[in-house]
Amino acid sequence: MICSMTGFGQASSEVDGVVYTVEIRSVNNRYLKAQLRLPDIATYLEGEIERVHRDAIHRGTINYSLRMKNISGQALFDIDENTLKTYIQRLKDLLPIGDGHSRIDLASMLSLPGIVQPAVPDEAHMQKMREVILSLTDQALELLKQSRSEEGKAVTVDLLTNLDHIADRLKAIGERVGVVVEEYHDRLKNRVDQLMAKAQLKIDEDLLSREVAIYAERSDIAEELSRLGAHLTQFRECCQKGGPVGRRLDFITQEMLREANTIASKSADTIINQSVIEIKCAIDRIKEQVQNVE
Numbered sequence: 001m002i003c004s005m006t007g008f009g010q011a012s013s014e015v016d017g018v019v020y021t022v023e024i025r026s027v028n029n030r031y032l033k034a035q036l037r038l039p040d041i042a043t044y045l046e047g048e049i050e051r052v053h054r055d056a057i058h059r060g061t062i063n064y065s066l067r068m069k070n071i072s073g074q075a076l077f078d079i080d081e082n083t084l085k086t087y088i089q090r091l092k093d094l095l096p097i098g099d100g101h102s103r104i105d106l107a108s109m110l111s112l113p114g115i116v117q118p119a120v121p122d123e124a125h126m127q128k129m130r131e132v133i134l135s136l137t138d139q140a141l142e143l144l145k146q147s148r149s150e151e152g153k154a155v156t157v158d159l160l161t162n163l164d165h166i167a168d169r170l171k172a173i174g175e176r177v178g179v180v181v182e183e184y185h186d187r188l189k190n191r192v193d194q195l196m197a198k199a200q201l202k203i204d205e206d207l208l209s210r211e212v213a214i215y216a217e218r219s220d221i222a223e224e225l226s227r228l229g230a231h232l233t234q235f236r237e238c239c240q241k242g243g244p245v246g247r248r249l250d251f252i253t254q255e256m257l258r259e260a261n262t263i264a265s266k267s268a269d270t271i272i273n274q275s276v277i278e279i280k281c282a283i284d285r286i287k288e289q290v291q292n293v294e
Contacts, residue, residue, distance in 0.1 A: 001242045002249075003294040004151035005029065005060035009144030011136040015128070019069040022136040024144045028292055029061040030247075036064045045130060049137055056141050058244035059294045066133060087112060148294065155289050156239055162282040162289075163232055166256075169275040169282075170232075173263070174225055176272055221263045221272075228259040228279075246293035253287045 005028045012021040034053045036046055053062050091104055235252050238245045260283060264276045 001149065002152045002156055002239055002245060003145070003148040003242070004155055004292050005148065005246070005294050006151060006292065007144045007147030009140040009142065009147060011139035011143065013132060013136055014071070015132050017071055019067075019071060020132055020136055021067040021069070022133070022140045023065045023067075024137075024140045025063040026057065026060040026144060026148065027063075029059060032057060032059055032062070034062045034064065036066075038066045039068050042066060042068070042129060042133060044126070045133055048130075048134070052134065052137055052141070056145065057294075059246055064137075152293070155292060159239060159286055159289055160236070162286050163235060165282045166279050167229075167232055169279045170225055170229055173221070173272050173275050176269065176275075177221065177225075221266050224259045224263045224266070228256060228263075231256045231259065244294050246290060249290045249293055250287075253283060253290055257283050257287075 005026060007026050009024045010022065012019065014020075032054060034050045036049060038046060038049075049064065053064065088104060231252055235249060235256075238249055238252070257280065260276055260279050264273055264280075267273060267276070
């Protein structure tokens with residue numbers, strides 16, 4: 001079964017007083033693009049997390065978010081005291097001598113560059129964080145894939161419904177093709193008979209047959225009908241095969257539209273052209289849905 005490119009997965013856990021929450025969202029994209037948002041303390045895992053995504057997902061824009069909430073009271077950041085003291089000393093140097101009304105707001109100074117730094121965990125802590133975060137990432141990815149698979153089922157049903165409609169129209173066109181040539185022969189013969197009757201001349205049957213043969217050759221769409229039918233079969237096979245078939249389905253859809261346009265350009269029959277219009281409408285709906293297939 002094919003998969004959609006849109007989905008959502010979330011996993012969370014509390015370890016050593018820190019609540020870890022991983023959220024992964026995916027939307028349509030022609031290629032795979034991973035956008036990661038991690039706290040500074042966990043940025044060392046960015047490359048590994050991206051590789052995990054590339055192993056699990058083939059197409060789509062992935063929005064990955066990791067949140068860490070400390071509920072133990074232990075700070076996840078450090079204050080660079082030396083830098084803070086330097087700032088304070090330089091501010092004091094700028095104050096006028098004997099000025100007893102100036103105050104330094106330490107809370108505001110914490111927002112200055114270089115004051116607050118993410119805590120640097122030791123090696124054991126880093127390894128434990130890595131295990132927790134990667135485990136939650138795997139869980140969220142699995143839920144994301146399930147979400148994409150469920151939506152893919154709905155997309156598949158819609159695609160197959162449109163394929164069935166195209167197949168019905170192709171069958172109707174195939175039944176109409178032979179009738180069109182016969183009708184053209186009858187119309188041409190009646191018209192020539194009327195003109196010949198006025199001039200009291202006799203029609204040349206060989207000439208009439210050649211004219212009908214030229215029309216039949218020019219309006220022959222058997223090859224286009226066969227190719228379009230083959231494209232429908234190939235499209236169904238891709239849907240049944242599943243996996244990352246979005247680009248292949250997109251290409252097949254373009255070829256289907258090409259054959260439909262050729263049929264419309266060759267045929268002058270109103271009934272056939274009405275069926276072609278319905279086929280092209282169904283192909284457009286397929287093309288829209290294929291844009292959401294992985």
